Amino acid sequence: MALDYPIHEKTLANGLRVIVSPDTTVPNVTVNLWVNVGSRHEAPGRTGFAHLFEHLMFQGSRNVASGEHFTRLMAEGGRLNATTWFDRTNYFETVPKGAYELALWMEADRHGYLLDAVNQANLDNQRDVVKEEKRQRYDNVPYGNALIDTYAAVFPPEHPYHHPTIGSMEDLDAASLEDVHAFFRRHYGPNNTVLTLVGDLTPEEGFDAAERYFGELPASAEPRRDNHDQLSPITEPVRFERHDQVPNDRLHMAFRLPVDNTDDYFAASLALDVIGGLTTSRLVQRLVRREQVANAVQAHSMGFVDGVSLGFIVLDIADGQDPDVVESRALEELERFAHEGPTDVEMESALAQAERSWLHSLASQEERADAISQHTLLHGDPQFINTYLDRLTAVTGEQVKAAASTWLRPQNRAVVAHLVATEEEAA
Amino acid sequence: MSARPEVVPPQPWAFPEPQRHTLDNGIALLAYDIPGQYVISVRTVLPLPLTVEPRELEGIATITARLLDEGTARHTSEEFAELLERKGIALGAGMSDSGLSVDLDVPKRRLAEALDLLQQALGEAVFPEAEVTRHVRTRLAEIEQERAMAPHRAAREFIATFFDSDDRASRPSAGTTQTVSAITREAIVDFHRRFIGPQGMTVVVAGDLSGVDVTALAGEVLGQWRTEGQEVAEPSTAPPARAADATRIVLVDRPGSVQSELSVGCAGPDRRVEGGWAAYPVLAFVVGGSPNARVDAVLREEKGYTYGIRSGFRPRRRGGLFLTNGSVRADSTVESVKLLLGILDGARDGFSDNEVRSGVDFISKTAPGRFATADAVADEAASLALEGLTTQFTTDNLLAMQSLDSDALVEAYQRWVDGQWTVVIVGDASLYADELKTLSRGDVTVVPN
Numbered sequence: 093m094a095l096d097y098p099i100h101e102k103t104l105a106n107g108l109r110v111i112v113s114p115d116t117t118v119p120n121v122t123v124n125l126w127v128n129v130g131s132r133h134e135a136p137g138r139t140g141f142a143h144l145f146e147h148l149m150f151q152g153s154r155n156v157a158s159g160e161h162f163t164r165l166m167a168e169g170g171r172l173n174a175t176t177w178f179d180r181t182n183y184f185e186t187v188p189k190g191a192y193e194l195a196l197w198m199e200a201d202r203h204g205y206l207l208d209a210v211n212q213a214n215l216d217n218q219r220d221v222v223k224e225e226k227r228q229r230y231d232n233v234p235y236g237n238a239l240i241d242t243y244a245a246v247f248p249p250e251h252p253y254h255h256p257t258i259g260s261m262e263d264l265d266a267a268s269l270e271d272v273h274a275f276f277r278r279h280y281g282p283n284n285t286v287l288t289l290v291g292d293l294t295p296e297e298g299f300d301a302a303e304r305y306f307g308e309l310p311a312s313a314e315p316r317r318d319n320h321d322q323l324s325p326i327t328e329p330v331r332f333e334r335h336d337q338v339p340n341d342r343l344h345m346a347f348r349l350p351v352d353n354t355d356d357y358f359a360a361s362l363a364l365d366v367i368g369g370l371t372t373s374r375l376v377q378r379l380v381r382r383e384q385v386a387n388a389v390q391a392h393s394m395g396f397v398d399g400v401s402l403g404f405i406v407l408d409i410a411d412g413q414d415p416d417v418v419e420s421r422a423l424e425e426l427e428r429f430a431h432e433g434p435t436d437v438e439m440e441s442a443l444a445q446a447e448r449s450w451l452h453s454l455a456s457q458e459e460r461a462d463a464i465s466q467h468t469l470l471h472g473d474p475q476f477i478n479t480y481l482d483r484l485t486a487v488t489g490e491q492v493k494a495a496a497s498t499w500l501r502p503q504n505r506a507v508v509a510h511l512v513a514t515e516e517e518a519a
Numbered sequence: 520m521s522a523r524p525e526v527v528p529p530q531p532w533a534f535p536e537p538q539r540h541t542l543d544n545g546i547a548l549l550a551y552d553i554p555g556q557y558v559i560s561v562r563t564v565l566p567l568p569l570t571v572e573p574r575e576l577e578g579i580a581t582i583t584a585r586l587l588d589e590g591t592a593r594h595t596s597e598e599f600a601e602l603l604e605r606k607g608i609a610l611g612a613g614m615s616d617s618g619l620s621v622d623l624d625v626p627k628r629r630l631a632e633a634l635d636l637l638q639q640a641l642g643e644a645v646f647p648e649a650e651v652t653r654h655v656r657t658r659l660a661e662i663e664q665e666r667a668m669a670p671h672r673a674a675r676e677f678i679a680t681f682f683d684s685d686d687r688a689s690r691p692s693a694g695t696t697q698t699v700s701a702i703t704r705e706a707i708v709d710f711h712r713r714f715i716g717p718q719g720m721t722v723v724v725a726g727d728l729s730g731v732d733v734t735a736l737a738g739e740v741l742g743q744w745r746t747e748g749q750e751v752a753e754p755s756t757a758p759p760a761r762a763a764d765a766t767r768i769v770l771v772d773r774p775g776s777v778q779s780e781l782s783v784g785c786a787g788p789d790r791r792v793e794g795g796w797a798a799y800p801v802l803a804f805v806v807g808g809s810p811n812a813r814v815d816a817v818l819r820e821e822k823g824y825t826y827g828i829r830s831g832f833r834p835r836r837r838g839g840l841f842l843t844n845g846s847v848r849a850d851s852t853v854e855s856v857k858l859l860l861g862i863l864d865g866a867r868d869g870f871s872d873n874e875v876r877s878g879v880d881f882i883s884k885t886a887p888g889r890f891a892t893a894d895a896v897a898d899e900a901a902s903l904a905l906e907g908l909t910t911q912f913t914t915d916n917l918l919a920m921q922s923l924d925s926d927a928l929v930e931a932y933q934r935w936v937d938g939q940w941t942v943v944i945v946g947d948a949s950l951y952a953d954e955l956k957t958l959s960r961g962d963v964t965v966v967p968n
Binding site: 115118119150155166167168170171186188191193194196197200201204217218219222224225227232234304308337338339340370371377380381384387388408410411437440444447448457458 | 520521523524525526527528529530532553554555556557558596597600601603604605606607608609624625626653656657660663664666667668669776777778780809810811816819820821822823824825826846847848876877880881883884885887888889891892893894
C-alpha cells in the first residue's frame with residue numbers, strides 16, 4: 093500500500109538536520125534525536141563507552157540537575173529513554189504538546205553543555221549501573237552471551253562490529269572523566285545529529301523551535317570517517333562452543349549480509365524469513381512441526397551500515413536430539429533454498445508479514461519518529477518510511493534466490509553452540 | 520541558552536468510545552474507530568477461572584488455547600498457518616488467571632478474512648494428536664527455560680510462598696511438568712467442548728474502521744458460531760487465600776550467580792477496591808516506577824546496586840498483589856533487601872505534595888499516548904472485559920486521579936502495606952543466607968533451583 097506520512101525537512105546553519113512530520117491524531121509531540129556515534133566508533137580498550145556515555149546524558153548538564161531529565165519530563169506526562177547500538181545513539185521523549193519546547197530545551201542543554209555538569213561521582217555511579225545492566229542482560233541469563241559470541245565469530249577482530257555495545261567489564265573500569273570529555277567533543281554536536289519531531293505541530297512551529305533551542309550550538313563534532321567497504325561472506329565455516337548450565341542445546345547460525353538499505357539486503361532478509369523466520373518457514377516446517385527435533389526456530393536480520401549486516405538463525409534443540417544432526421538438516425535446507433529460491437506462496441507470505449510488521453511499527457508516533465531519524469541519519473533518506481514497502485515488494489524471487497546463494501550457504505556460516513554442560517564440566 | 524520554556528497544560532482526555540453491538544449468538548462486540556491505525560487489532564476474550572481445570576491436568580486451558588490454530592475441521596495445521604501468514608495475520612492465544620484470550624493483528628484490507636479464520640480457530644479446532652504431543656512437549660521445554668531464567672523462577676517461587684498451597688493461584692497458570700505431562704487429546708477436546716463458546720465472550724476490534732462495517736463482518740462469521748452445552752463458570756468472588764506462613768524469606772539457590780533476583784510483595788487490591796483504584800498506579804510510580812522513584816533513587820542512582828527495580832500493583836479479577844522486582848549485585852544482596860524493605864515500609868509515613876502531583880500527572884498525561892495505537896486500545900478494552908468492566912473504567916479512573924492528595928495515597932498504601940513481606944531471592948544463597956536471618960523478616964528457607 094502507498095504510504096504518505098508528511099515529511100518536512102530543513103538543515104540549520106550549524107548542520108542539525110530537522111525533520112517534522114505533523115500528526116494531529118494525538119495531542120502529543122515526539123522528540124527524537126539520533127547521534128551518529130555508536131559502539132562501532134569506540135577505541136580499543138574502551139568498549140562499552142558509547143553506552144556508558146549515554147547514561148551520563150541523564151546525570152545533568154549546564155542548566156539541568158542530575159536526574160531532572162527523567163523527573164521533570166515524566167512529571168509533565170513524558171515517556172522517554174535513550175539507547176545505544178552499534179551504529180548510533182538515540183534519545184527520545186513523547187510529551188503532551190504543551191511540553192515539547194521544554195523537552196527540546198533540555199535536549200539542547202545536554203547535547204550542547206553536558207560537560208559543565210559531568211563529574212567523577214556520576215561517572216562512578218553510572219559505571220556501576222551499567223555493570224549491573226550487563227550482568228542482568230547477559231551474564232545472569234541462560235544463553236545470555238550468545239549474540240556477543242556471534243558478533244565475535246562472524247566479524248573479524250579489527251572490525252567495528254566485532255565487539256558488543258555493552259563492552260567488557262575491564263574496559264568499563266578503565267573509563268575516565270577525560271574519556272567522557274574527549275568523547276563528547278569528538279562525537280556530539282548538531283552537525284552529527286538528526287532531530288525528528290512527530291506529532292501535533294506544524295512544520296513552521298517545529299523548525300522555529302529547533303532553531304530557538306539548538307540554533308546556538310556550534311558545529312562541534314568531528315567529521316565522520318567513511319564507512320568500511322562491504323565484507324565478503326565467510327568462506328569456511330566458523331564454530332564456537334560454550335558448555336554451560338543451560339536447559340537445552342541451542343545453536344546460533346550466523347551469516348554476514350549486505351549493508352542495510354540495499355536491494356541485496358532486503359532480498360537476503362526475505363530469504364532468511366522464508367528459511368527460518370516465518371511460522372511456515374522451511375526450518376519450522378521440517379525441524380519443529382514434522383521431525384520435532386527442535387523446540388523452536390527463529391531467524392533475524394539486523395541491518396548495519398559499516399560494511400556488513402548480520403543474519404542469524406536460532407535452533408533450539410529438542411530434548412534428546414543431537415545438535416550436530418539438527419544442524420546438518422538445517423544445512424540441507426539452506427543448500428536447497430540457495431538452489432530453488434522461494435516459491436510464490438513463500439514470497440507472498442514473507443511480504444505480507446513484513447507489511448503488517450512495518451505498518452504496526454509506524455502506528456505509534458514514537459516508532460515512526462525513530463524510523464525517520466534512523467534513515468535520515470544513516471542513509472540520508474527521510475522519505476524511507478513511505479517508500480520501504482514499495483521497495484521491498486519490488487524484490488523478486490530471483491533476487492531472493494541470488495542473495496541466498498551468495499550469503500546463506502552452509503560454508504558461509506558461523507555457528508555459536510551453547511551446549512548443556514556435562515556433570516564433569518559443571519563441577 | 521535561552522530561558523527554560525513554560526509548559527502549557529494539556530486538555531482533559533477521555534478513552535475513545537466504542538460502538539457496541541451484540542451478535543446473534545450473544546457475543547459482545549466493541550468497535551473502536553481510530554483513524555490512521557492501518558493495522559487492525561482484534562482481541563477475543565472469554566472470562567474463565569483457572570479453577571475449572573482438573574487439578575491433575577493444570578495447564579490444559581493454556582495448551583487448549585495454543586492449539587486453536589493448529590488444525591481445524593477444514594484445514595490441517597500447516598494449511599492454517601499458511602492461510603494466516605499469506606494474509607499478513609499474526610494470531611496468538613493464551614490463558615491468564617482471568618480467562619482465555621485470542622489476539623489477532625491484521626492489515627485493514629484483510630480484516631474480513633482474518634475474522635473468518637478467527638472463527639474457525641475458536642469454533643472448529645480439532646486438536647490433531649500429533650499437534651497435542653508437540654505442544655505438550657513444547658510447554659515442558661518452556662518450563663525448563665523458565666526455571667533457568669531468574670525473573671521467572673522468582674515469580675514461580677513467589678506465588679508458591681505467598682498463596683495457600685490449596686489455592687490454584689499458588690501454582691503456575693500454564694501448569695507444571697507433572698500436570699502438563701498428563702494432558703491428553705481427549706481431555707483437551709472435552710475441555711474445549713465444555714468451556715469454549717460464544718456465551719460470555721467479548722470481541723474487541725480497534726483500528727481505522729472508516730468504510731468498514733464491523734458489525735456485519737463479525738456477524739457473518741463470529742455471530743454464526745453455535746455450540747451446545749457450553750458451561751459458563753462463575754468467576755471467583757473472593758481473593759485467593761494467602762498462606763499462613765507467607766511472611767518469610769525464601770532463597771532459591773543458584774551457586775555462582777553474579778546477581779540476586781529479588782521479588783518482594785504483599786497482598787494488593789483489585790480494580791473494584793474500596794476507595795477506588797486511582798491511587799494505586801500513582802503509588803507504584805512514586806515508590807518504584809522510574810529511575811528516580813524512591814526505590815531506584817537509592818538502590819540505583821545512589822548505590823549503583825541495580826540496573827533498575829520496579830514496583831507495581833497487579834490486580835486480579837478478585838484480589839491482587841503489590842510486587843517489587845529487580846536484580847542486584849550479588850554481594851549487595853543483604854543491604855539491598857534491607858534498604859528496599861525500609862523504603863517500602865517507610866512509604867507508610869506519607870508522600871510529599873510534589874510526589875503526588877508528579878505521579879498523578881505522569882499517569883494521566885501519558886494516557887493519550889499510551890492509548891494512541893490500535894493494539895493498546897484493544898488490549899485495554901480486552902483486559903477490562905475479562906474483569907467484567909468497560910473502558911469507561913479507564914476514563915473514570917483518570918478523572919478520579921485528579922482529586923488524589925497525599926492523605927488519599929497514604930490511606931490507600933496503608934490499606935495493604937503492613938510490613939508483612941514475602942521475600943524471594945534467586946541467587947547464590949551461600950553468600951547471604953545466614954546474614955538475612957539477622958533482618959528479622961521471618962524464617963529464611965533455602966530451596967534448590
